[in-house]
Every structure is written in C-alpha cells, then in structure tokens.
Amino acid sequence: MKTFDPIRMEVLRNALEATAQEMGAVLKHTAFSPNIKERMDASCAIFTADAELVAQAEHVPVHLGSMLRAVKPTLDRTGPLEDGDVVIVNDPYVAGAHLPDITLIAPVFIKNERVAYVASRAHHSDVGGMEPGSMPGSSKEIFQEGILIPPVKLYRAGVLQTDIMDMVLSNVRTPEERRGDLNAQLAALRIGERRMEDLADRFDAEVLKEGLAAILDYTERRMRARMAELPKGVWYAEDCLDNDGSSDDPVWIRLKIEIEEDRIAFDFTGTSPQVRGNVNAVAPMCWSSIFYSLKLLTDASLPPNSGVLRPVSVHIPKGCFLDAQRPAAVCAGNTETTQRLADTILKGFAQIAPDRIAAASNGTMNLIGIGGVDPRNGRPYTYIETSGGGQGGRPMGPGMSGVHANMSNTLNTPIESLEISYPLRCIRYELREGSGGVGQHSGGEGMVRAIEVVDHEARVSLQTDRRRFAPYGLHGGADGLPGRNWRIVADGKHTEQPAKGSVTLSHGEAVVLETPGGGGWGQPPAHENAEG
Structure with missing residues (x-):
C-alpha cells in the first residue's frame, strides 16, 4: 500500500477543513434571510472526485451526515459534472433531506482534470407548499411541502440557466430572498473552488488527489482502532416520537447494535412502518444520526469524513418509516426523526460505554x-x-x-x-x-x-x-x-x-x-x- 507523508497529510487535512469553514463564512455573510445570515442554518463540505465526503466545517450535523450519503446519488443522476457546471437539488429521495434544504454542488477542475467537488446546503425559509415556511405541521404527501427540484444543472459551463432559476423562484412565496440565498450558496462554492485551486498549486494536482484518498484511509484506520477497543456483543435500544402529526399513535424506533472485531452493525428491524404524517425519514437521514453518534462513542477528534462509516453496516427494513418511499411526507423527518434516532442510538451506546454518553x-x-x-x-x-x-x-x-x-x-x-x-x-x-x-x-x-x-x-x-x-x-x-x-x-x-x-x-x-x-x-x- 502506498504511503502518504503524514505531516503533509495533516497540513492538507487542516487546510481542507479551513476551506469548508471559509465557505460557510462567505455563505453566512452574503445570505439574505435571517435563517442563514443570523442562525447559520447551512453547511458546507468538500468531496473527492468519487463523491466521498473528505472535509466539512462544524456546521449542522443533520446536513453534513446526510450529504455524506446523498452527493453520489445526485451525481449518478446528472453524470460527472464539467467545468463551470453547478447542480441544484432538493428532492429528498435523492438528496437525503427535506425540501427546504437546497443543495448546490460544483466540480473542481485542475488542469482539465476533475479532482474534487464542493457543496453547500442551506435551509431556505420557503420553497412553496401548503403553508408559509414549507414546514407544515400536517402534510400527508411530499407535494404539500413545496417544489421538488430533481438534480438539474443551474449553471452549464459557467452560464446560468435562467429557465431553471425562473421555475424555482416562481414556486416560492419570497423569490427575491430565495435568489439572494442561492447566490450566497454559489459564492460559497466559488471560494471553495478557489481555495482548492490554491492547494493544487501548493501541493500539485496529483499529490492533492492522493492526499484526499490518504485522509479517508487514515480516518478509517483510526475508526477501526477505536471500534476494536470497544466490548464485543449485542445491545438493544428503543425510543419513540410522540406521534406522526396525523394520529396520536407513537412512532417507534427499535434498534439492535452489534459490535464484532473492528466493525459495528445497526439493525432497525421492528421499527414502525411508513406513516401518513410527515415524520417519515429517508435513509440518508438515518446515516446522518449514526455518523454523529459514532463520533461521540469513539473519538470526537476523528476527522469528520466518509472514512468514519467504512466499518459500519446499516439494515433498514423495507417499508420502515426510516426509509420512506415517494410520495411520503418527510419534512419533519429531518428535524424530529433524526433527533429521536440520535436518542435511540445513544441510549444503546450508553450500555456500551456508560462513562462517555x-x-x-x-x-x-x-x-x-x-x-x-x-x-x-x-x-x-x-x-x-x-x-x-x-x-x-x-x-x-x-x-x-x-x-x-x-x-x-x-x-x-x-x-x-x-x-x-x-x-x-x-x-x-x-x-x-x-x-x-x-x-x-x-x-x-x-x-x-x-x-x-x-x-x-x-x-x-x-x-x-x-x-x-x-x-x-x-x-x-x-x-x-x-x-x-x-x-x-x-x-x-x-x-x-x-x-x-x-x-x-x-x-x-x-x-x-x-x-x-x-x-x-x-x-x-x-x-x-x-x-x-
């Protein structure tokens, strides 16, 4: 196995995380809506050319964990992006979030070679739907929650596709604010691209690509080492949501955690089926809660990237409300179900490491x-x-x-x-x-x-x-x-x-x-x- 100089890797890793932080700062300071410029309900991250999360800022956990599992499916739909392209998407069944979370993705090219992707996700204060704010308390299907944007190119070779922008803005209550926030997300991508180009000048494009892969391998090794230190066995936990917004019945999450050697498995067999209300989640939301919780169990200093999840397997039964199928309502899955998932996972982890949770x-x-x-x-x-x-x-x-x-x-x-x-x-x-x-x-x-x-x-x-x-x-x-x-x-x-x-x-x-x-x-x- 080819080794990468550890000092150079650490310098690169910190530079990438600083880039993601700077992207977030640009997004915050150029956004129009208070939800982004005051609350920073947005996140920025960097991905390899193979769409693996390699660096993120300390932004919103639910955004970053789900983006980790959603950028690749998005790019599978569009195909590899060319220089100057920018994809826009909010379809939960592809992008892994709820409709107000709009994601923009752009490639980074160095000497005509795609070496990485940069992405920004922001919660927009309105994307249409049955209620202002696009977070209705009683939606029963996705179409009541706002406009669905499949993975489409908002920019092609650097040229804004005005018909796509017009279609989005024509379906929201506050179009000028939405335009401003989308432009802020775009500005964040541009600073990300520029900093990645600077890193390529500093390290050489080929070394940069090798470094991205080395960071993921390094994180995986550290994660496996932490897993090997934990007790081996099987643990169970359960918790529930109050209701789904449609009936008074609680909605249950049931979990089996199994640790074997340097691997961990999560099995949600027994969890409630898809419900009529809007607490349904799509699978990347589930991975998001796992990603967050694992760092608490193992080592909070682990680099927050895809390497964390390489020793992890997840089973979500077909028909379960944690892997909802179109056209299920899902807007509260992002805000409420991910929280209950974290509660359930951490309840299980408290049996494994009571002095950490x-x-x-x-x-x-x-x-x-x-x-x-x-x-x-x-x-x-x-x-x-x-x-x-x-x-x-x-x-x-x-x-x-x-x-x-x-x-x-x-x-x-x-x-x-x-x-x-x-x-x-x-x-x-x-x-x-x-x-x-x-x-x-x-x-x-x-x-x-x-x-x-x-x-x-x-x-x-x-x-x-x-x-x-x-x-x-x-x-x-x-x-x-x-x-x-x-x-x-x-x-x-x-x-x-x-x-x-x-x-x-x-x-x-x-x-x-x-x-x-x-x-x-x-x-x-x-x-x-x-x-x-």
Whole structure:
C-alpha cells in the first residue's frame, strides 16, 4: 500500500477543513434571510472526485451526515459534472433531506482534470407548499411541502440557466430572498473552488488527489482502532416520537447494535412502518444520526469524513418509516426523526460505554414557521426558526441550558433582527426553570419563547416533539420535563396547541413554545432525593 507523508497529510487535512469553514463564512455573510445570515442554518463540505465526503466545517450535523450519503446519488443522476457546471437539488429521495434544504454542488477542475467537488446546503425559509415556511405541521404527501427540484444543472459551463432559476423562484412565496440565498450558496462554492485551486498549486494536482484518498484511509484506520477497543456483543435500544402529526399513535424506533472485531452493525428491524404524517425519514437521514453518534462513542477528534462509516453496516427494513418511499411526507423527518434516532442510538451506546454518553437532550428542534403579508410593505414574508432546549446531563457535568443539541447546532434569531425583518414581536424569551431532570449531573433547562403577530393575520406551523414522552435520564437520573405548546388569543385566554399542526393567528395573538429540559445523569445526591 502506498504511503502518504503524514505531516503533509495533516497540513492538507487542516487546510481542507479551513476551506469548508471559509465557505460557510462567505455563505453566512452574503445570505439574505435571517435563517442563514443570523442562525447559520447551512453547511458546507468538500468531496473527492468519487463523491466521498473528505472535509466539512462544524456546521449542522443533520446536513453534513446526510450529504455524506446523498452527493453520489445526485451525481449518478446528472453524470460527472464539467467545468463551470453547478447542480441544484432538493428532492429528498435523492438528496437525503427535506425540501427546504437546497443543495448546490460544483466540480473542481485542475488542469482539465476533475479532482474534487464542493457543496453547500442551506435551509431556505420557503420553497412553496401548503403553508408559509414549507414546514407544515400536517402534510400527508411530499407535494404539500413545496417544489421538488430533481438534480438539474443551474449553471452549464459557467452560464446560468435562467429557465431553471425562473421555475424555482416562481414556486416560492419570497423569490427575491430565495435568489439572494442561492447566490450566497454559489459564492460559497466559488471560494471553495478557489481555495482548492490554491492547494493544487501548493501541493500539485496529483499529490492533492492522493492526499484526499490518504485522509479517508487514515480516518478509517483510526475508526477501526477505536471500534476494536470497544466490548464485543449485542445491545438493544428503543425510543419513540410522540406521534406522526396525523394520529396520536407513537412512532417507534427499535434498534439492535452489534459490535464484532473492528466493525459495528445497526439493525432497525421492528421499527414502525411508513406513516401518513410527515415524520417519515429517508435513509440518508438515518446515516446522518449514526455518523454523529459514532463520533461521540469513539473519538470526537476523528476527522469528520466518509472514512468514519467504512466499518459500519446499516439494515433498514423495507417499508420502515426510516426509509420512506415517494410520495411520503418527510419534512419533519429531518428535524424530529433524526433527533429521536440520535436518542435511540445513544441510549444503546450508553450500555456500551456508560462513562462517555450523556442522558437524553431535549430531543426536538422545536420548529416554528410563521408567514403572511407584511403590513409594512404589502409583501409576503416567511419566518422559520428552530429553538433549543436542555442538554442532557453528562458524565463530566451538568447539561447546558437553552441550546441546540445532537443533530442541530444552529443559533437563535436575535430579537432585534426578528422584529426588524418581520411584523412579529418577541414577548417572552427565557429559560424554563425546573425543566431539567435532576441527577448527579442535572439536565439543562429548556426555554420559553413567545412570538406575537402584529397588525395582520398570519399562518403558524409547529413541528415539535417530546411533548408526551420525556427526554430520558440515565443511570438513575430523572427524566427532563416534556415540552408544551400553546397560544394566547386576543382576550388573553391560553389554548393548548398540539405538537404538530398549523393555525391562523390574528393581530395581538401569540404562539408560545416551552421546550423540553434534558434528562439527568446518575443518581442525585441524597439530600435531593429526600427533598423530592
């Protein structure tokens, strides 16, 4: 086997990760929508010429893990890209996400040879569909969730295909904002291409290609070494979503984990079948949660690339809601099901390595979408945001409060930005005291966030979970407090709202999210048991 100089490889690996970070910075600072420029609900990555993920920035885990399994199927549909081509795609059954996550992919050519691909994925605040924000609480099929974009070339040999752009923008509520965000994604690709060209000048194109392959092999070796250190055997775990948004029945994830030598297998036999509501997931979403969880189990310093998954096999039974088939609704699969997948996998890992795994975090992205016509200018607007909650208590200390955990690490929309950008008012924003589970290391507190509609009528969509089944504690720690949704109507009356659904609010009415706390880790001190 040909060896690659380890010092040169480490220099290259860090340069690639810095490139992905710079791509993200360009995307954030040139985007139009607060969801990207404030919350950074977007991710950037670099792939080999064979479409293997080789470097990523520390952006959104659910994006990057699913892109890892989705870029190759996308390129299989388009064929190898030529210099100046840019592919656009959001079809979940190809791109592995939900419709608001639009992905752009471009090749990197050095001396007329394709050496890599760069990609950016961003959550757009609207892509059409039955509700503003394109995250309806009660969709039953994919066509209700927005425009489906198969893998098509937005640019051919550097020339914008205006008919493709016009088709996309004609199917959304906020076309100018969408154009701006797509151009920001394109700018991120361009800086990625430029930095890869710089690396080729520095290392030579052939050495660069060899280096990309060496990085993946190096990660695989480290991953196999970590797997070999773990106990061998079979473990089981299960957890569930509150419901699918269509019925009150819980939706179960059942998992068998088997470790043998330097390999690990995940088997989801027994998991609930495809459902009518929108918590269905496509298979790359499942791989995304596995990718994230494995780094927690083994070594957080492992380079985040495809080499991590080479010792991994996954079995998802046919007809299971984790491998949904067209035209299933899937928008909450990205936000809610990936979180429950992570909870289930980590519950299994807690049996394998109890000193490494935290109790359950809030387990939901607490998504809210609001849209209507802005009375200040007469134009449609769409506001979308996910809210944090409590992190689970950890072996080394208490969980953090009011943060995103596991499959999302996005920021909040600052109140000032929210109220300037939209005809909305934030009337409460605080930690939810007493929501974290007690334990030797207590779970973090959830949040309370209340948004009021100002001078107009608006549609509000909620996609939340852990309103019925609490985030679990571990090793004697107490569960976190489940979340709650409610609305304040004009006379001040409070009305409970379901975990998933859409509702119309008038001027002065508000929607309130109380997000779950994290579970506690370990037996609480004796005096806390006595007080309880």
